[in-house]
Amino acid sequence: MTSVAATRRSRITPEREAELYDAVLQLLREVGYDALTMDAVAAGTHSSKATLYRQWGSKPELVARALKHGRPGAARGVADTGSLRGDLRDAIVHAFDDCRIEQDAALMRGVGRAAHDNPELLRALRELLIEPSIADLRVMLDRAVRRGEIRSDNPALDLVPHMLVGALISRELIDGHAATQDFLATYLDAVVLPALRA
Amino acid sequence: MTSVAATRRSRITPEREAELYDAVLQLLREVGYDALTMDAVAAGTHSSKATLYRQWGSKPELVARALKHGRPGAARGVADTGSLRGDLRDAIVHAFDDCRIEQDAALMRGVGRAAHDNPELLRALRELLIEPSIADLRVMLDRAVRRGEIRSDNPALDLVPHMLVGALISRELIDGHAATQDFLATYLDAVVLPALRA
Missing domain, CATH: 1.10.357.10 (Tetracycline Repressor, domain 2)
Incomplete structure (x- = not known):
């Protein structure tokens, strides 16, 4: 790119x-x-x-x-707060503004739907949005491994993107309303960090 | 209904x-x-x-x-294998046939897209597919609490549907191919059971 x-x-x-x-x-x-x-x-x-x-x-x-x-906090890099929990909470706060989350969810849903029928759009979205987000996540996780917060062979390490993207998407399907910062913070403490044993 | x-x-x-x-x-x-x-x-x-x-x-x-x-294993009830891990693995095996998973995923994606613009379809899907699946899951989880495998106040208990639905949907978005039985079994061991401390 x-x-x-x-x-x-x-x-x-x-x-x-x-x-x-x-x-x-x-x-x-x-x-x-x-x-x-x-x-x-x-x-x-x-x-x-x-x-x-x-x-x-x-x-x-x-x-x-x-x-x-338009992604809030897109170009700000990955803050080092001193702990994985702090880094991930900081990323959630900067990536999702509750006032805009419904609007943004509707927007992304529409674009996501279009991408199913349009490989060029899907490729552009993966290259410009999904892959950089996963790379940012990888920076935080590598740092946590170096800090000794996570074991480098924990099998959940490769599944953190699935956990976070899954929480974001499934919230609406299952509960009928978009994920909020609070929901993502709860999911972080109840699912992501325990799975990582962090 | x-x-x-x-x-x-x-x-x-x-x-x-x-x-x-x-x-x-x-x-x-x-x-x-x-x-x-x-x-x-x-x-x-x-x-x-x-x-x-x-x-x-x-x-x-x-x-x-x-x-x-058309859901394989729909009317078979929830098997009691003696452990939560066994119950969930059994449910995955019976709910997802790898030979059909790509085809079914395409079908469900199309219907899911239509449901976004059609509240009556969304209501019917929730009532006939999503809510019964969550109820089945609840039966397995309650049994695991009674067996002493999970603490009844574990905050991840209410998030198991989000973990499983999220794994199913995010796999394709992140990795570009549909979730398989193997992927779901790995996710179960690496994420769901550790989050439940089961």
Whole structure:
């Protein structure tokens, strides 16, 4: 995910890029992925379609980058609070804002649904959102192993992404409402940390 | 989910009912929920639409009952193997057939997507599939508490449905392929039982 796209994007200012991403997210919330057109993005941001395609290559790439931009705390790195529990709680607080969680869940559900029928969108989402989140998690877990909080051969180590993503998704299916920060913090203490024996 | 529907359904034989459900599942796999029509079900099963509506009331109800019928091991109850680990492994083996898991996952994904936009379908799925599965799980967990395998105040007790449903769904999102029996058995030993301290 480096050279070509990075070179392309460097032609516009970061402020202009942020403005474009915000407009894409707004359109996604209003009309959903399928009905979002590059024409509408161009019109809403006073850009030309040619510029959009030159900068981002495709609609899936533009949407995935807008979602990455819109993730609160995306570019802040992984805080070292001194313990795995502290690191994970800090990540939850910065990744999920309860005031926005319902709205964001609806947005991600719509995009997730679209990705099932669109391999290019799925690839962009994995590359720009899922894999970097798993990498961040890996940093925290490696640190906890080095601190001596977790044994390096604990079989739950590779399953932490499944636990957290699973908690986030299953909450709505099972209980009919989106996961909150409180629910995720409870899940952390009741499931994730005991499974890691941390 | 008792009297009215039960009375309605009692007018056809169990064999005929099973045949109808199989035809509905076949159509679901072929065309998906949205494109499935009561006309197509009627034509494919040599029934009249009036009969279908009299027996099941609506398309969501018919589809949810067909899915319940198609769940392997649905009506077998909850085996008592003597331990929570045995009970849960037995449930996994009977609920998921690896040869069908990809096909079933695609089917359930399609129906799940349709349910997001269709509250009546969501209600039928919750009532006929999700809630009975959670009730089965509760039977196993209560038994494990009585056996002394789990403390009754363990905070993970209420989160077992989220762990299992989460493992099932997140596997594909994170690793790009459906959960298998082996994956679920590993998850059970690495996450569910340690969280329960069982």
